[in-house]
Amino acid sequence: MLKTGHIKNFLFIYFLLAIGSCTQVCEAYQKIDINGDFERDQNWDGIPDKWHPWVRRGHGGEVTFIYDREEKKMGARSVRIINKGDETSCYYQNLKLSSSDNSVYKLQGYMKTCNVEGKRAGAWIVTVDKKGKKDFNYVSLRVGGNHDWRFFRKTFAIPKNVVSIDVQLLMEGRGTIWFDGFELARREIAGDKIIYRGEQRFLKVDEDSYPLFVEKYPGEWLLLLPEDPDTLWQMETIYTEKQVKKQLFAADKEKKSFAWGIYNPETKAEIAFQATDLIHTETGEVIPSKNITIQKVHYWNQRTGWRSTVYYTIPELIQPVMKDTLNRNSVSHYWTTISIPEKTTAGIYRGKINIIAEKQIKKEMEIELDILPFDLVSPEKNWALYVDSERWQNYTSDEIRMEMQAIKEQGFTMLYIGPLNSQDFTARNSQLVVSLDEIVRYMELYKALGFQEPLVLSLEHSEAKIRYAYRKAGLALDDETFDNAYMSLLQTVKKLEQKKKFPEFVVIIIDEFAYKSAKKQKEALHLYKLAKEIGLSTCVTSDEKIVRQKLGDLIDIRSFSSLYVLLTDEQNTRVRDDLCKRNEPFWWYGSGCYTGQEGKIFPNRYLTGLLFWKSGADVQWSWTFQRPKGNPYDDFDGSGKEPKDACITYSLKKGNGFIPTLQWEGIREGIMDMKYISTLKHYIELGKQSLRPDVIVKADKVEKRLQAIKERIPWLYDGGFSNTKADKLRWEIAQLIIRLQQKLD
Secondary structure, eight states: OOOBTTEEOOOOOHHHHHHHHTTSOOOOOEEEOOOTTOOOOTTOSSSOTTOEEEEEOSSOSOEEEEEESSSOSSSSOEEEEEEOSSOEEEEEEEEEOOTTOOEEEEEEEEEEEEEEOOSOEEEEEEEEETTOOEEEEEEEEEOOEEEEEEEEEEEEEOOTTEEEEEEEEEEESSEEEEEEEEEEEEEEOOGGGEEEETTEEEEEOOOOOOOOHHHHSTTSOEEEOOSSHHHHHHTOOOOOSOOOEEEEEEEETOEEEEEEEEEEOSSOEEEEEEEOOEEETTTOOEEOGGGEEEEEEEEEEEESSSSOSEEEEEEEEEEEOSEEEEOTTEEEEEEEEEEOOTTOOSEEEEEEEEEEETTEEEEEEEEEEEEEEEEOOOOSOEEEEEOOGGGGGGSOHHHHHHHHHHHHHHTOOEEEEOGGGGSOEEEETTEEEEOOHHHHHHHHHHHHTTOOSOEEEEOTTHHHHHHHHHHHTTOOOOHHHHHHHHHHHHHHHHGGGGOTTSOOEEEEOSSSGGGSOHHHHHHHHHHHHHHHHTTOOEEEEOOSHHHHHHTGGGOSEEEEEHHHHSSOHHHHHHHHHHHHHTTOOOEEEEEESSTTTTTOSHHHHIIIIIHHHHHTOSEEEEEOSEEOSSOTTOTTSOOSSSOSOEESSEEOSTTSOEEOBHHHHHHHHHHHHHHHHHHHHHHHHHHHTOSOHHHHHHHHHHHHHHHHHHHHSOOTTTOOOOHHHHHHHHHHHHHHHHHHHHHHO
């Protein structure tokens, strides 16, 4: 059961809120003088007043800080950082804070980029506490790649123990970045607007835009049927027409989903949903109504970042519903999925979803579904998931099988498991004792369910567990004893390779090596050497040259951050060429439940689909299935370095499945985009193998058209793409499949 108070319907009480806000004591934002337009330079030294240039030297290359009077957004000039090497450079200034500060801050400004390759570029707020400890990622406005001037803004509150903040205009890695029109402002805020939990304070972000359709149709029930579901969640769509029909297309065996909403202008109503069969307009064949699933989209409060004291109200959870309660002047949002049966005849199918209140049909949603005349072909690519297998230690094998099967049906083909994190390590007679029963259980299921190889087996934190086991047993642990213990663990793992019922696997010993301390890097280097000594295949997550420099041939597979391989064509090509020379596979990670992805369809759809295709990679990783930092249904009870929960889905009672989310559905949509692309490539290959010259010519033309489509897809930070554009691209590909199919026939 979900905790009352955390799951909220998205009620349309905006007019009441707007009226109420006028009666609250609320000071306007007051600007803090940071010289963010960079116009003042009293000593004519080429550095704007209040700002200080800084470079972390030692990596080679060259950094230039310069005024730019030609390329500017406003005023007489902007500032520009040109980085020709791998340094980290920034303009920065430090601001002292009052210990009784009870304010909300807003940072905003314009940035432009050219060939920015690093994943840390943009504007940063770094907090400094009473002990001098810095949080370098407290607030960030990230940019990258190539784009013209764009406006960025972020609202944030400050934890109580912070005494000052650094404002940094940052550039890490190669490229050029411009800054202009930056402002930092603060306003005092009433204490009752801040949620206090111990020493932590949480502030709700400003809500700037509201839908306007109520003014257009003040007394009518309305169906809200946007082309792009994310515009419905973000309330950016202004509804100017009454819409009653949803037009869709799908292939055989596809799951076709769409978002919609209902507006109720009347009194509180109990509503029910009734889906009809979808009937073929020519043959009378039926897609039964039982294949139509209606789910409600629930809104709740979530932190905006891993350490953030700011939260927003977002849609995320998707739960089945056949009845609902709709308050007056309110909207509810829904997610509907139509499961296309195998061997469904192509053509147009029509049906309805009726919304019933007070025993009357209040609204009828017409559904027109075009079933396409081809079967989808699965790509020769792999989608991989951090599955958080520590949860499985108390699951039965059947319960694990059911969850793994659901993950596979979503489109994932590979898994990352870390069963040793939940196992007891003991030391007896100076020997390490650890059970691999959980690894054996998971590997057998992995193989039986037909997941692809290699499986990624995490040994992370095993070294700490070995040390704890010896300390707990009161045994001495010098370097030689530790090496013997760790080698015995590796040798036990190595023996699993000899059993045919287990999949091939690679081991990962440390996550994101490049961002660990020098001490951790040194230890990881030693442990990877031990792993290679006994012949284990190895993997590491990384996006820095330091991994190649320090780990070298100890690593068989590097999995790159999306921010390292998806920003520019030049960057992506350089990585691919390097991997090709070394005959290494191309893996990258970056989709899942990172900040900015939860509660949306498009980010994950884009990453797991079109950008995966454009990147030329072999394996694409999503992080992470279920990793709450406390109660998964309370994003404010976590502790530690990153207290925000990290969940693509949310757990139900053990073994009873999970609650899907919009970000989970985004992954499925991305994989489906790739299946359409793979199907077209399949027909292109058939055409090129034809004995008919006209078919070969047609296949060549279609192949060039497909390449042109790939080139139209922007890189990660170039922007300008959406669900609507992705849908149109999918339709364009579908039409090319049909035309080539007809030519082949």
